[in-house]
Amino acid sequence: MSAPCVTAIPSMSLFDFAAGREGYYGAYGGCFLPEILTSTITELRDCFRACKADPAFWDEFVEVMRTYSGRPTPVTFLENLSNQLGGARIYVKREDLGHTGSHKINNVMGQGLVCKRLGKTRVIAETGAGQHGFATATMAARFGLKCKIYMGAVDVARQRPNVFWMENLGAEVMAVQDGQRTLKDAINECLRDWVTNMGDTHYVLGTACGPHPFPEMVSYFQSIIGIEARGQILAEAGKLPDRVYACVGGGSNAMGIFQGFLDDAGVELVGCEAGGFGPGSGGHASRLAYQDASLGVAQGYKTYFLQNDDGNMLETHSIAAGLDYIGVNPILVHLWDQGRVRFEAATDAEVRDALRLVMRTEGLIPALESTHAFVRAIAEAPAMGRDEVILINQSGRGDKDIFTVADAIDDQAWKAFIRAKAVDYGA
Amino acid sequence: MSAPCVTAIPSMSLFDFAAGREGYYGAYGGCFLPEILTSTITELRDCFRACKADPAFWDEFVEVMRTYSGRPTPVTFLENLSNQLGGARIYVKREDLGHTGSHKINNVMGQGLVCKRLGKTRVIAETGAGQHGFATATMAARFGLKCKIYMGAVDVARQRPNVFWMENLGAEVMAVQDGQRTLKDAINECLRDWVTNMGDTHYVLGTACGPHPFPEMVSYFQSIIGIEARGQILAEAGKLPDRVYACVGGGSNAMGIFQGFLDDAGVELVGCEAGGFGPGSGGHASRLAYQDASLGVAQGYKTYFLQNDDGNMLETHSIAAGLDYIGVNPILVHLWDQGRVRFEAATDAEVRDALRLVMRTEGLIPALESTHAFVRAIAEAPAMGRDEVILINQSGRGDKDIFTVADAIDDQAWKAFIRAKAVDYGA
Amino acid sequence: MALEPYLRARRAHKDLLLMTHVVCGYPSFEDNWRALEVMAEFDVDLVELQFPFSEPSADGPLFARANQRAIERGVHTRDCFAFMARAAARFPFKLLMMGYYNTVFKMGEAAFIEQLAAAGGTGFIVPDLPVEEAGELHRLAAAADLDPVILMTPTNTDARLARLGQAARGFVYAVARKGVTGTKTAMDEGLVGFIERCRRATDLPLGIGFGVSSRDDIDFLRGRADIAIIGTAALSAWEHGGAPAMQEFFAELLGRTQARGA
Amino acid sequence: MALEPYLRARRAHKDLLLMTHVVCGYPSFEDNWRALEVMAEFDVDLVELQFPFSEPSADGPLFARANQRAIERGVHTRDCFAFMARAAARFPFKLLMMGYYNTVFKMGEAAFIEQLAAAGGTGFIVPDLPVEEAGELHRLAAAADLDPVILMTPTNTDARLARLGQAARGFVYAVARKGVTGTKTAMDEGLVGFIERCRRATDLPLGIGFGVSSRDDIDFLRGRADIAIIGTAALSAWEHGGAPAMQEFFAELLGRTQARGA
Numbered sequence A, B: 001m002s003a004p005c006v007t008a009i010p011s012m013s014l015f016d017f018a019a020g021r022e023g024y025y026g027a028y029g030g031c032f033l034p035e036i037l038t039s040t041i042t043e044l045r046d047c048f049r050a051c052k053a054d055p056a057f058w059d060e061f062v063e064v065m066r067t068y069s070g071r072p073t074p075v076t077f078l079e080n081l082s083n084q085l086g087g088a089r090i091y092v093k094r095e096d097l098g099h100t101g102s103h104k105i106n107n108v109m110g111q112g113l114v115c116k117r118l119g120k121t122r123v124i125a126e127t128g129a130g131q132h133g134f135a136t137a138t139m140a141a142r143f144g145l146k147c148k149i150y151m152g153a154v155d156v157a158r159q160r161p162n163v164f165w166m167e168n169l170g171a172e173v174m175a176v177q178d179g180q181r182t183l184k185d186a187i188n189e190c191l192r193d194w195v196t197n198m199g200d201t202h203y204v205l206g207t208a209c210g211p212h213p214f215p216e217m218v219s220y221f222q223s224i225i226g227i228e229a230r231g232q233i234l235a236e237a238g239k240l241p242d243r244v245y246a247c248v249g250g251g252s253n254a255m256g257i258f259q260g261f262l263d264d265a266g267v268e269l270v271g272c273e274a275g276g277f278g279p280g281s282g283g284h285a286s287r288l289a290y291q292d293a294s295l296g297v298a299q300g301y302k303t304y305f306l307q308n309d310d311g312n313m314l315e316t317h318s319i320a321a322g323l324d325y326i327g328v329n330p331i332l333v334h335l336w337d338q339g340r341v342r343f344e345a346a347t348d349a350e351v352r353d354a355l356r357l358v359m360r361t362e363g364l365i366p367a368l369e370s371t372h373a374f375v376r377a378i379a380e381a382p383a384m385g386r387d388e389v390i391l392i393n394q395s396g397r398g399d400k401d402i403f404t405v406a407d408a409i410d411d412q413a414w415k416a417f418i419r420a421k422a423v424d425y426g427a
Numbered sequence C, D: 001m002a003l004e005p006y007l008r009a010r011r012a013h014k015d016l017l018l019m020t021h022v023v024c025g026y027p028s029f030e031d032n033w034r035a036l037e038v039m040a041e042f043d044v045d046l047v048e049l050q051f052p053f054s055e056p057s058a059d060g061p062l063f064a065r066a067n068q069r070a071i072e073r074g075v076h077t078r079d080c081f082a083f084m085a086r087a088a089a090r091f092p093f094k095l096l097m098m099g100y101y102n103t104v105f106k107m108g109e110a111a112f113i114e115q116l117a118a119a120g121g122t123g124f125i126v127p128d129l130p131v132e133e134a135g136e137l138h139r140l141a142a143a144a145d146l147d148p149v150i151l152m153t154p155t156n157t158d159a160r161l162a163r164l165g166q167a168a169r170g171f172v173y174a175v176a177r178k179g180v181t182g183t184k185t186a187m188d189e190g191l192v193g194f195i196e197r198c199r200r201a202t203d204l205p206l207g208i209g210f211g212v213s214s215r216d217d218i219d220f221l222r223g224r225a226d227i228a229i230i231g232t233a234a235l236s237a238w239e240h241g242g243a244p245a246m247q248e249f250f251a252e253l254l255g256r257t258q259a260r261g262a
């Protein structure tokens, strides 16, 4: 039995905006950009509207994802882990198996198609973990676009393998030295590039954040995850999941899988944020699960930000470079307000333990980002019944995290290997 | 349109052995093992026979591959590359998208199922590039088996990332210090382990080499590639391919894809070996395309080996750790004898160039092994007609090769990064 | 006096007004004060006091780093208002708050307007607040006699410029080119055309900013615009050599080499 | 004299024969020669001369490395035959070629038999050549009066042992345990049972190898087997201290401590 074909996306009343409230989800979202970008963002919004209204566009997108990226990705039953925990039956949606190794490819290929409709020849993107940059560089190579990736200098250092491949794919990678030198600063640099080069350049924002229409557009492309997953879990588990877990950095993979189940009232949706060192300013990147964030407007949209009383952003921290972001998808905040999505945090230490468990029990290596979702599922599964079903979104694979994981578990053989390599390299 | 379901394997007259010639393909193959393994290999042969005769077994295998590894893998049309070369239309079978990143997972999950039927609780495997060891460690974690991986010390050094993940998946990795300290020596160590522990241990041989029934069994599991690919290329290209290219280390991915087209007389099958520094003893691993190999019997089977006049094996070399092997699948030698498979070699330098081209033109990062197949396809495509179709088997992804590729292209930023990391690590 | 009449009055006996820029607390409030003294010396008409923000995505590298350093040095919004109040009491030019919307949003629009008025500011420039989102803030500003300065840009359609013109008060800040602050702008026919489009969209005085940095630029703008807006170039001079370098810069810019000895 | 009658003749006045092992050219042919002298001194009955092979997968680490070093030192098949010829002419014990099938295959089975006979060998042990594949080689050997020594192992079924027994000539090499050469074997009831199974499958003299290394082992085998096969333990002694260490080893093994001073 082969996985179901994706042929249509569900009607999503979230995106039926009231007059004058386009791009708003409850009190969140909007579009706060310098005036110079008004025509560019309008052009993008109109183009995306047209794409969305055109059924052939979605079909083209699905076809690209099928032939280039191997969609549909499967849903895997974790029998060993389920038995070991003794509670709910745990299933995993395998975005790690997509081309370039994460769900980021869905968004990027979709925006690539939009970019072609816009007639633009150059793309820029911010990246944190490097997955989005890697995916964008890949898309640009495939679609014949020029490509420049902005990446915080801190992230360049901790995600070097991704930088290496981006460059080899023909992208220029710019290490951003301003601010905290992480994801948010890379976004600022992208906005700076965009206001200069909007004539030929599309900004491929990597997560469901930023000014309208990005939260909607990124969610739209990522919804392919949830649409597939709903059919698959029905087929594999024989019922809808009781809970769906996804990690939340900007919120794109979570929006992606949640959209498959938004209209199923019985399905609890759980967003898992970066708990880092635990609650308290500067030691995590949890906007909703902890109490350290407040409403603000930055980087083009209104949402909860980790900021101080002056509205200046706090330091963030996570073991996972891709979760280490100050803001969060406004749609998720709205759904959280409404009690539709529950938010939890997973600490670095919990992530380390869960990663080890999942590797040894099931032969999966989730990305550190995705492992946050595993942490919460593993914590909650034992108290659930054997007849209950959990679905985890494994947003990416952990290969890219080798340096971080080796550091985290203090792997001596790895360190010795790196020291020896350094000697080869003239250290 | 979704990729076709796999429900049956074609009848393969290759495996209808004449009486007294079981395990032979023409003059090649057989089973040359120490007497102590006779009962073990007989038990394995009988168990595999029973599996092969049981249609439910293949279905179970396909189901495992679907839900755990994301099969079917897609076929991707390389429009940019085809246009740039101006000849045949080039398609790629995407084994890089399987779980753990190469076709090795097909064989390993299949042998895992056989191992369970045998009632054994421990697996051992040799590995060169580390892909097979990585896949075996993954399978062992998933199937709850103890696992020990033998890997030549030279390969441990050049494929450290894979070693790291194998260990984290719970496998013990043993660096083999004997011989040339590469793949062949790891095979010897596996045989040594096996003759000691055959009671509870299955030897998961990683390629379609070694004593009967391994060449047949590995080919059987890998045939899923060719079966899928035949249906897919018919659907995508509207015709059978004119030529199919696959790299040949031991020969498993080549056998895998070739089996889909063996009965299609019009499809030319091209095996691409490691040309290394070019012809001449010790500088390559090309058994058939160059003239440096001769018939011999070692590591349990009869085939062409890179050996000297005394029957001692030569040094081999390839930029790709997974191609760097002295022997070659006996079935392919037989098909080469019969003129059914053409053999070519790709040099290290050609591989570097082709990798760069494919990355930049299509956003694909083939493993260095797989890139050998791209080299030959790229060389031959321009002289073919626009109406002709090429199918390349991309047996794996290149992420694992980051150190090798960085070395090969002398990437200064990567080297600086490694030097800085080494300082962090107390160098 | 409100901004527009003030500017018109100055413009009556000066062919090109001057607006300059200070990032509050960078390098320090003492440096800012000394810079304002220099600006007063050169008869500057209007100064933007930038309230530092951690995500200054509309600023170029020089201002971005200035924002960041100021925050690192512990500059808070209340310090900026206090500085504005001291400056308003001491200097003849008018002062505008310049900053990002989150600074306003976080303190609350009403509180912002109240404190800005109390500090003696005459208006504000918030480049990331589009007019669609500015309704309430503009109402509160009008009630407090504060002017929201609106930016017009070369990428805007005429219809959009008209819309911006309707919302603008005090003067219009015309952005001379695409991009962020701090790079060179070509003073050419394109700019002339853009100025004409802006004039058709508003009767307010017109300031030209982004990349105005040399005496040639000033000469080009004279007769075409009402206000030359000098940002990065002045800060760059200050970073290069403090008050003397800034004096030299303004003297050169305005063709008053004698001012140096003054 | 062919192997079987030779062994039976020796066995008539010796309760346990001894077969030992040398890896040709390791550490050197000179060392090999000196080792053979020591073996002769201790009245060894039979010596396996191992022809080095690059993939010695049935050998344990010590022999594997010895094979490898010999090849690295440039030892060729022809050198091994030449050494065998010299040894056959000089020493009283019989010599067997021991090696992997590829050595035989590569030179051709007929050439191999011819050269082995010419070098004065009496037979060969090729552990990776199963009886199913050995038909032609065994025929050629029989014609040349050379004996193929067959291995029996504890994992073989009785039916398989019977089949092996039919092919065996000279004597049968019974492998005392699973595993490769060089690790300790438990001399216990299991081994006794295995020896009995071998006896039922063949009337040939029975040698026991793999892990025979101590005087206790020898004592255990006396009366149960015909030949004790000493491999790794002797090489290990040589590596430890050359000829004197090997002498000490054999003296200890055979309970002839007096031999030392000889």
Ligand SMILES: Cc1ncc(COP(=O)(O)O)c(C=O)c1O
Binding pocket: A102, A103, A104, A128, A129, A130, A131, A132, A206, A207, A208, A247, A248, A249, A250, A251, A252, A253, A254, A321, A322, A323, A367, A369, A370, A395, A396, A397
């Ligand atoms: C594998 C993976 N998962 C999750 C994320 C977080 O992003 P989002 O919340 O948009 O899914 C990232 C970001 O880089 C990622 O690489």
Ligand SMILES: Cc1ncc(COP(=O)(O)O)c(C=O)c1O
Binding pocket: B102, B103, B104, B128, B129, B130, B131, B132, B206, B207, B208, B247, B248, B249, B250, B251, B252, B253, B254, B321, B322, B323, B367, B369, B370, B395, B396, B397
């Ligand atoms: C990606 C990849 N391709 C090809 C090979 C070569 O093996 P085979 O010829 O058995 O397919 C390897 C071996 O490790 C590999 O990792």
